[in-house]
Amino acid sequence: MILFTVNGERISTNVDPSTPLLWFLRDNLQLTGTKYGCGMALCGACTVHVNGEPMRACSTPISAIVGKKVTTIEVIGKSAVGKKVQDAWIAEDVVQCGYCQSGQIMAATALLTKNKAPSDADIDAAMSGNVCRCGTYNRVRAAIKVAAGLKPAASVKPAAAPAAAKKSVKA
Amino acid sequence: MDKLFIAAKSRAVPKTSRRDFLKVSAATGGGLVIGFNLSLGNKLALAQAAPAPNLNQPNAFLRIALDGTVTVQVKHLEFGQGVMTSLPMLLAEELKCDWTKIRAELAPAAPVYAHSSFGMQITGGSSSVSNSWEQLRTVGAMARTMLVTAAANRWKVAAGQCRAANGMVTGPGGKKAGYGELAEEAAKLPTPEKVALQLAKDFTIIGKPTRRIDAPAKVNGSARFGLDLTAKQIPNLHTAVVAHPPIFGARVVKFNADKVNGIPGITHVVQLDSGIAVVAKSFWAAKVGRDALQIEWDLEPGSKADSVAMSNNYRETARTPGLVAKKGNPDMLKGAAKTLVAEFEMPYLAHAAMEPLSCTVSVSGDKCELWVGSQLQTLDVLAAAKTAGVPPANVKLNTMLAGGGFGRRTNLSSDYVVEAVAIGKKVGVPVKMVWTREDDMKAGSYRPMYVHRIEAGLDASNKISAWNHTVVGQSLVAGTPFEQAFVKDGIDASSMEGIVDTPYDIPNMHATLHTTKIGVPVLFWRSVGHSHTAYAMETAMDDLAKLAGQDPVAFRRAYLGKHPKVLKTLNLAAEKAGWGSALPKGRARGVAVHESFGSVVAHIVEVSMDKGELKLHRIVSAIDCGLVVNPLTVAAQVESSAVYGMSAALYGKITLKDGVVEQSNFHNYPLLRMAEMPKVEVHIVPGGETPTGVGEPGLPPIAPAISNALFALTGKRLRTLPFDLASLKV
Secondary structure, eight states, X not given: OEEEEETTEEEEEOSOTTSBHHHIIIIISOOTXXXXXXXXXXXXXXXXXXXXXXXXXXXXXXXXXTTOEEEOHHHHTTSHHHHHXXXXXXXXXXXXXXXXXXXXXXXXXXXXXXXXXXXXXXXXXXXXXXXXXXXXXXXXHHHHHHHTTSSOOOOOOSSOOOSOOOOOOOO | OOXXXXXXXXXXXXXXXXXXXXXXXXXXXXXXXXXXXXXXXXXXXXXXXXXXXXXTSOOOSEEEOTTOOEEEEEOSOOSSSOHHHHHHHHHHHHHTOOGGGEEEEEOOSOGGGOOTTTSSOOOOTTOHHHHHHHHHHHHHHHHHHXXXXXXXXXXXXXXXXXXXXXXXXXXXXXXXXXXXXXXXXXXXXXXXXXXXOOXXXXXXXXXXXXXXXXXXXXXXXXOOBXXXXXXXXXXXXXXXXXXXXXXXXXXXXXEEOHHHHTSTTEEEEEEETTEEEEEESSHHHHHHHHHHOEEEEEOTTSOOOOHHHHHHHHHHHTTSOOEEEEOOOGGGGGGOSEEEEEEEXXXXXXXXXXXXXXXXXXXXXXXXXXXXXXXXXXXXHHHHHHHHTSOGGGEEEEEOBOSOOTTTTSOTTOHHHHHHHXXXXXXXXXXXXXXXXXXXXXSOOBBOOEEEEEEEEEOTTSOEEEEEEEEEEEOSSTTSTTHHHHEETTEEHHHHTTTTTOSSOOTTEEEEEEEEOOSSOBOOOTTTTHHHHXXXXXXXXXXXXXHHTOOHHHHHHTTOTTOHXXXXXXXXXXXXXXXXXXXXXXXXXXXEEEEETTEEEEEEEEXXXXXXXXXXXXXXXXXXXXXXXXXXXXXXXXXXXXXXXXHHHHTOOBOEETTEEOOOSTTTSOOOOGGGOOEEXXXXXXXXXXXXXXXXXXXXXXXXXXXXXXHHHHSOOOOBSSOOGGGGOO
């Protein structure tokens, strides 16, 4: 029996302890916001927070998170920093295909939680583990600075921003 | 449900249409289907294999709900390029609705969603906006006309006394009604036979920077990609992972699943033409099971392709003339005052989209349902039907969001769709077939390997006097349904695009092609032929400028007299980059310009080298993509294709040894990362009457621009991709 929490919910499971957290989240809890990209901690698409630290869920067996708190993209908007990051992502029109963006946002939120005014070098260091094949890096960088209050959001007129992000996925 | 269904059936490029005619038929649920056929025009022969259009299905482009929400069916795959925003913008412009009430859905496979030029449902050629340009504005105008007529009828006034704006019809005496209130009455009206479209000067949505509709769902994890289907959406969904042959074309002799059957959660192990599939209740069980299989393969029928041997063979072949693609007089080289001889080698490239390939399927009785991020629904449906043994009409394909594609999902062989259907048919339960990153990278369908050889001459006045160009490589379409449309007299047009149609006014240009047959599957890769031809063309132009002792931009200008669009784009980039101005010591600029998919992109890059490491400082880009629909998307796509091209130029390389693909994941197929990313400025050439491509044209000129900058910096020319930076050391 393995015990931990995911997005505040207590989890107890008899699943094979070597199962990567990524697949437990996706297949057992049906939390599919956390993405599979490489399975080797090379691309960052599966980034979640474990006790507030960014972790690659694809390479973290559930046996390694006993007693720990897991937070995923589905609820990151409930934290003040996570909400700012999501809003900045929309304001800067960061996403393209969007597949890597859950991981990017989790990595950026972890960065800004610890470092309220990151330099470009800090951003490079924190974000270079997250690959984006659409090449959104410059907009990711700009959105991090907007979320940190280091620069104003891009002004886009008129046609408006789409409706606010929904936070509807349950654990 | 009171909904207005409007479906447009367009089978030809609007420009070439001779007449339009409309068909109206009642749909279920009190809605309405409007179908319009444009004349058949230049559709591809293979479209004839597609099922006949059925206008009696509710295949809608737009649906107006009672609350005024307008849901647009997006007929192209959304995989980053922004069609879920740009296509609704076209429709909304003419509908004159409230943009904040627009929603977008990906359309399923249906003949009504065929590409206006290709006659089948496809996302490719950077043409999603251009082929929808007339169609979706027409659909929007038709719906608006019907809503206005409904209001006029309700108020017993002439339609001419009513106006539509911002999702509302207003009439005399302060009368007004929202689109949602009018939708039901509008649906009962006849479809207008002719609608007038607005002039560009009156656009209020088209041309305005517009944030993406799909962004909110993509920042909170709720956007559902093909890989994200679970038993919540499809009850009893299983996952399959497949053991594929170690080399292309190898066959299973026998296999032992003893070690697999004991793994909890595994439900089936089945043999396929393409390998052995392990099916389980979860991905991880299926993957562990797949890895535990013991399989004996017959390698004899497989491909033993070897990159080193191919390189030698291709280079040798390039010294002999191939089939003539463009006729010039190569003998003119003999009289040249100065001669350039340049041999290029470009490797196989994987698409390596962030979302590994998957396909979900449910085969039940004589029905087959698919969930897949497809760039080519029409062929995927036909392939699924054949594999499942059901009529194509019994195949339902739901288009899923895709985490990138870059051509890999324009699946001419439908390889992963066929594999998933074969599994689904054997096991009789719904199955999500998942390719691991390693499966995805080793499965082929690569951008082919090519060798180019250019011999070009300058005359005594330093003008180009002749250009002899030979290309060696596989055809992208040989043996596929696209062969008939692409290959003429043995020349695959996609192998030579960017050379034979160069905008440079080069005298005596002679271009030939050797099409090789290698047992490695190949496929369209972002920017297709331009992905390799632009590198040869634009670095050779730079070499010739050097040979002529001229500035690279000035040298190019002299050959662009007949192509003002290309010249204008080059000039804009040069102006914005400060071409010719002083740079800090140790830095150099490089330029390249290339036309593809109807658009022109010029990049000017600034580079330096530090201890053997390349530093990209800045990219200044200019694009002429005709009429701009969404400037935010244009900038994003130029930047995106530049990054994709940089990954290829710096790192991209799939190699084979005795038939085995040597790369497997991002440690040995690296991609550009945040810390390497230069600043990028995108400038748009204003004007243009209709939109042209934006998803790909930024890619071809990036690698030559970097190479030209490195040439300016070091005096050394890189002609093999990816760059061997160590060779630049003095």
